[in-house]
Amino acid sequence: MEFLNPAALYGLFLLPLLLIPYLIRRKPRRVVFSSLLLFIEHGGQAIAKPWGRLRLPPIFFLQLLLLLLLILALAEPVVSVRLSNIAIVMDNSASMQALEDGAARVALARDQARRVLGDLSANGKVDIFTIVPQLQKINNEPVSPSDALGLLAGVEPDDLADTPANYGDVLNQLTANQKYERVYFITDRPLRGQSDVIRVLTVGKPRDNLAITAFSVSPSSLVNRRLEASVEVANYSGQDQRVTVTIRDDGSGSALASRELKIPARRTASATFQGLSEKPYYTAEIDATDALTLDNRQYAVAANARSLKILAISPRPQALNSLRMIPGISLTIVAPEEYQQTDRSGFGLEIFHYSAPALLPLNPSLLVLPPDSNPVVKLGNPITRPVASGWRESHPLNRYLNLTLFRPAYARPLVPQTAGETIIETVQGPVAFTIEHQGKRLLVLGFDPFPYLGRENLPMSIFTLNFLDWFISASGTKGRATGEPVALAAAPRESILTTPRGGKHVVKPASTSFTKTFYQGIYQLNRGSDRQLLAINYQSASESDLQHSKPIELKPTESAIQGGSTLFSFWPYLVLASLLLFIIEWFFVPPVNRRQLLAAAPGPKLS
Amino acid sequence: MLPEPFTPEFLTQLETLRLRTRKEFLGSHTGSYSSPRRGTSLEFADYRRYSPGDDLRYLDWGIYARTDRLYIKVFREEVDLFAYVFIDASASMAFPSTQEKFLPATHIALALSYVILANHDHVKLHLLHGESMGPASPFYRGRRRMADCVRFATSLEPRGLLDLAGSLGEHLKKLRRPGKAILISDFLMPAQSYQRGLNLLRALNLDIAVIQVLSRPEIDPPFTNGGLNLVDSETQGEIRLQWSARARQEYRTKLAHHNSELRSFCHQSGIHYSIYVNDRDLSNFVFATLPAIGLFK
Numbered sequence: 001m002e003f004l005n006p007a008a009l010y011g012l013f014l015l016p017l018l019l020i021p022y023l024i025r026r027k028p029r030r031v032v033f034s035s036l037l038l039f040i041e042h043g044g045q046a047i048a049k050p051w052g053r054l055r056l057p058p059i060f061f062l063q064l065l066l067l068l069l070l071i072l073a074l075a076e077p078v079v080s081v082r083l084s085n086i087a088i089v090m091d092n093s094a095s096m097q098a099l100e101d102g103a104a105r106v107a108l109a110r111d112q113a114r115r116v117l118g119d120l121s122a123n124g125k126v127d128i129f130t131i132v133p134q135l136q137k138i139n140n141e142p143v144s145p146s147d148a149l150g151l152l153a154g155v156e157p158d159d160l161a162d163t164p165a166n167y168g169d170v171l172n173q174l175t176a177n178q179k180y181e182r183v184y185f186i187t188d189r190p191l192r193g194q195s196d197v198i199r200v201l202t203v204g205k206p207r208d209n210l211a212i213t214a215f216s217v218s219p220s221s222l223v224n225r226r227l228e229a230s231v232e233v234a235n236y237s238g239q240d241q242r243v244t245v246t247i248r249d250d251g252s253g254s255a256l257a258s259r260e261l262k263i264p265a266r267r268t269a270s271a272t273f274q275g276l277s278e279k280p281y282y283t284a285e286i287d288a289t290d291a292l293t294l295d296n297r298q299y300a301v302a303a304n305a306r307s308l309k310i311l312a313i314s315p316r317p318q319a320l321n322s323l324r325m326i327p328g329i330s331l332t333i334v335a336p337e338e339y340q341q342t343d344r345s346g347f348g349l350e351i352f353h354y355s356a357p358a359l360l361p362l363n364p365s366l367l368v369l370p371p372d373s374n375p376v377v378k379l380g381n382p383i384t385r386p387v388a389s390g391w392r393e394s395h396p397l398n399r400y401l402n403l404t405l406f407r408p409a410y411a412r413p414l415v416p417q418t419a420g421e422t423i424i425e426t427v428q429g430p431v432a433f434t435i436e437h438q439g440k441r442l443l444v445l446g447f448d449p450f451p452y453l454g455r456e457n458l459p460m461s462i463f464t465l466n467f468l469d470w471f472i473s474a475s476g477t478k479g480r481a482t483g484e485p486v487a488l489a490a491a492p493r494e495s496i497l498t499t500p501r502g503g504k505h506v507v508k509p510a511s512t513s514f515t516k517t518f519y520q521g522i523y524q525l526n527r528g529s530d531r532q533l534l535a536i537n538y539q540s541a542s543e544s545d546l547q548h549s550k551p552i553e554l555k556p557t558e559s560a561i562q563g564g565s566t567l568f569s570f571w572p573y574l575v576l577a578s579l580l581l582f583i584i585e586w587f588f589v590p591p592v593n594r595r596q597l598l599a600a601a602p603g604p605k606l607s
Numbered sequence: 608m609l610p611e612p613f614t615p616e617f618l619t620q621l622e623t624l625r626l627r628t629r630k631e632f633l634g635s636h637t638g639s640y641s642s643p644r645r646g647t648s649l650e651f652a653d654y655r656r657y658s659p660g661d662d663l664r665y666l667d668w669g670i671y672a673r674t675d676r677l678y679i680k681v682f683r684e685e686v687d688l689f690a691y692v693f694i695d696a697s698a699s700m701a702f703p704s705t706q707e708k709f710l711p712a713t714h715i716a717l718a719l720s721y722v723i724l725a726n727h728d729h730v731k732l733h734l735l736h737g738e739s740m741g742p743a744s745p746f747y748r749g750r751r752r753m754a755d756c757v758r759f760a761t762s763l764e765p766r767g768l769l770d771l772a773g774s775l776g777e778h779l780k781k782l783r784r785p786g787k788a789i790l791i792s793d794f795l796m797p798a799q800s801y802q803r804g805l806n807l808l809r810a811l812n813l814d815i816a817v818i819q820v821l822s823r824p825e826i827d828p829p830f831t832n833g834g835l836n837l838v839d840s841e842t843q844g845e846i847r848l849q850w851s852a853r854a855r856q857e858y859r860t861k862l863a864h865h866n867s868e869l870r871s872f873c874h875q876s877g878i879h880y881s882i883y884v885n886d887r888d889l890s891n892f893v894f895a896t897l898p899a900i901g902l903f904k
Binding site for chain 1: 702793858
């Protein structure tokens with residue numbers, strides 16, 4: 001027998017409260033008597049023991065039984081009639097790698113699954129599911145319990161965060177679609193709510209944890225070639241922690257820099273390391289001995305140089321030629337009508353100068369005063385020497401820029417046709433507007449920043465360097481999170497992508513992304529003689545916070561209730577029995593007598 | 608103004624009674640109780656040899672005729688009686704109320720006093736409470752002093768804790784004449800306590816009578832079953848107990864044993880003992896029970 005609402009059983013602790021009215025009723029009446037001589041036995045004891053034996057009337061036991069039945073009814077007892085078709089959903093998110101007294105949570109989960117399968121009949125059928133990267137069945141056909149054990153042994157947690165799905169709905173849907181008699185979800189997250197078909201088995205306890213939440217290595221600016229590493233560490237514990245952050249060359253394993261960092265409880269702290277020597281890729285580590293070791297390390301790849309390959313599409317190429325004077329910029333200029341025939345692979349930025357593509361390009365793009373036929377913005381009426389009335393604070397595009405001096409000679413306010421972020425705004429409307437499209441950055445300007453005049457037009461030159469740096473940083477070395485797709489530039493032939501665990505994937509020429517970034521580490525893309533390194537890191541604050549795991553909300557739905565046909569619920573019978581007892585109790589002690597009893601409770605004083 | 612039971616008929620009936628003593632006391636005046644001294648009553652006591660100066664009227668001429676010796680007939684002296692009535696005035700005598708226990712006790716005392724006064728004997732009332740000497744009346748004699756007796760007996764409210772031996776001892780220190788002692792109490796005290804008190808009376812060669820007065824609630828406590836917090840009316844001590852039919856039966860047994868022990872002690876000590884329960888008719892008790900135990904002639 002099981003209870004669908006076991007929390008109601010805590011009501012059993014309230015049962016002794018039923019004694020209180022009887023104890024109050026039994027409160028001794030204070031009666032003066034002539035002499036207590038005859039009430040005292042030889043040893044000075046009372047004739048009857050103080051309070052005597054607790055004598056409770058039969059109605060008390062009736063009421064006790066009544067309350068007991070009501071509490072049991074609230075707990076919703078059910079008896080499993082038979083179980084032959086179940087599903088086991090294993091949480092294989094990264095937090096299942098956390099250690100519980102030396103054993104990984106996933107091992108505890110396997111033990112739980114073993115117990116569940118042990119209770120199943122020998123001819124029962126089992127389906128095994130994992131939840132990351134998405135809920136998926138790992139067996140094609142239902143398997144026997146013994147085969148299920150073998151399958152479960154092969155389930156290992158990925159370096160992926162839990163999906164933000166509502167598991168209550170997902171599991172209810174699964175139950176309804178697959179007609180499972182019961183679904184066991186074995187996870188490290190706590191449960192809230194209850195369902196008669198879905199059983200959540202929680203493994204592990206809240207643990208302290210420290211995690212590197214960000215790690216990047218990049219040149220400090222477009223023109224500065226010195227590398228700078230930035231590390232952010234979060235403390236998911238209730239007390240301050242002190243850790244040593246070490247930057248290593250992951251190729252040789254040698255330490256490049258190290259610093260001790262104090263992190264307040266439930267806060268983050270960051271450290272910056274400057275003057276790093278150039279390495280293919282780097283590792284940041286903290287020396288914490290916490291429950292989850294996965295997030296104690298992160299990877300980053302530094303660009304060999306801050307360079308940007310630009311494809312400019314402009315009817316006025318003279319103005320764009322001035323960009324060639326900026327170090328690290330390689331420029332190819334084509335006329336708008338030649339754009340379609342141009343091979344656009346390998347370009348880090350496409351500048352559409354007084355032109356626009358029919359469809360948004362796959363590369364990061366800059367649209368300067370595009371014609372009205374562009375798909376992103378409409379242009380307003382021309383204005384001369386507009387004054388910036390608002391701007392996005394602390395945005396990389398506005399860095400070092402004195403916008404009171406920023407007054408382009410000619411501009412047209414933008415009317416965005418899609419969601420984005422306004423960077424610079426005038427009274428007439430925005431003149432700089434950014435969009436993130438399929439992981440690519442797009443900047444639309446309502447003024448012409450070209451030609452690049454260096455010190456002769458300092459505000460515009462700073463803005464130009466800012467947006468070039470912004471585009472470089474987008475295509476550069478910043479690590480990505482596990483589970484996020486990696487955008488791939490178009491390639492003329494097949495490539496091989498090697499994962500951190502040695503897995504090799506063939507990337508088709510038409511492939512624009514790689515999605516199986518399930519493990520933290522360095523991914524290597526080999527295109528002939530070219531080699532591209534990608535740093536993929538496990539970055540999930542909610543998953544690393546082992547103290548406050550988000551609970552799973554279970555709500556019984558109609559489909560789930562229909563699926564619970566294997567459970568025989570007898571709480572209605574308990575309620576009926578309670579009603580019957582209530583009537584019997586009413587019959588024995590009607591309310592009038594009850595009042596009389598209570599009124600007569602304190603005995604009359606005899607003197 | 609006499610209390611309610613003392614109707615003219617009741618008083619007339621009382622006048623027919625005479626207190627009986629089993630001992631001879633030295634009285635102060637001529638009365639109706641025999642004295643150890645020889646006197647001039649009609650009751651022959653003994654012979655003695657004639658001495659010159661003896662009244663020739665008491666010579667037994669028959670003996671002289673047979674033996675040729677002169678013998679004088681000696682008669683008993685009849686004197687009046689000194690009676691002491693001790694009334695327990697402790698707080699327990701006010702249970703369940705003064706009217707229901709203490710008042711009947713005083714009525715018994717007054718009835719006895721009236722019998723004594725009506726016979727021109729002396730009566731002195733003593734109220735017992737506490738460890739020290741309680742109030743005591745002067746000796747009253749003659750039925751006209753009945754009002755004084757009533758005034759004295761009703762002058763005090765029962766209160767406090769009674770140490771019978773201690774209180775009696777204080778009263779007995781001032782007692783000069785032996786006589787009849789009547790102790791009226793509920794005797795709800797340890798056996799050692801009342802035994803020491805009664806032994807004090809015995810030591811003074813008093814002819815003792817004991818009347819135990821109890822109220823009906825003391826014989827059959829009217830408690831309903833359940834928890835009780837009983838408070839002693841004298842000591843204010845408290846005990847908690849669970850009252851039940853079994854506890855009631857046990858209490859009754861103990862009370863019967865306690866009374867039996869008292870009665871047995873009195874019997875062994877030559878003390879008249881009688882028990883009066885407050886719901887009983889007073890005249891029946893006075894005119895039937897007390898003569899039956901030999902208190903009245």
